[in-house]
Amino acid sequence: MEDIARAAGVTRLIVYRIFESKDALYLAVLTAVLDDLSASFDLSPSPRPHEPGSSVAPTLLGVARRHPDGFRLLWRHTSNQAEFAELYSLFKAAATDYAATLLAPELPDSTMMRWAAESLVSTIYESICLWLDNGDPRRDDEFLRLLGDGLRATVIAWIRPT
Secondary structure, eight states, rough: HHHHHHHSSSSSHHHHHOOOHHHHHHHHHHHHHHHHHHHHHHSSSOOOOOOOOSHHHHHHHHHHHHHHHHHIIIIGGGGOOOOHHHHHHHHHHHHHHHHHHHHHHTTHHHHHHHHHHHHHHHHHHHHHHHHHOOOOOHHHHHHHHHHHHHHHHHHHHHOOOO
């Protein structure tokens, strides 16, 4: 909490007045990211139609750029925090279900389709975290093109095995 106060330019007392605990602060950060993701995607059981050749990566990168630390916290750290493991599981299940809905027409084998959906979610989210860590925001378009091309090539290899 001391580090957060210092980064915000306030005293630790001010941080504790707003957030009674580290868990409350984590939850506020995670809620902001999840609310932004929900506003950016229809995560209901029937996702909006997905156009062939389009990608969810630009939308995810937009959320990540607005909440870089929160995005990393959600993807990389929440699953390791007992207090937030259930929240992470729900988030990952919703993202995987969304990917599975998009893949289902091409991968009718439910076992392979579920694996493919989880693989895509993991690849997209970790790739965006790595780009946040090491990438140049001025090159976001190039990153998105490479990520999209790689993901499409991967899915094509899965649905048209040699």
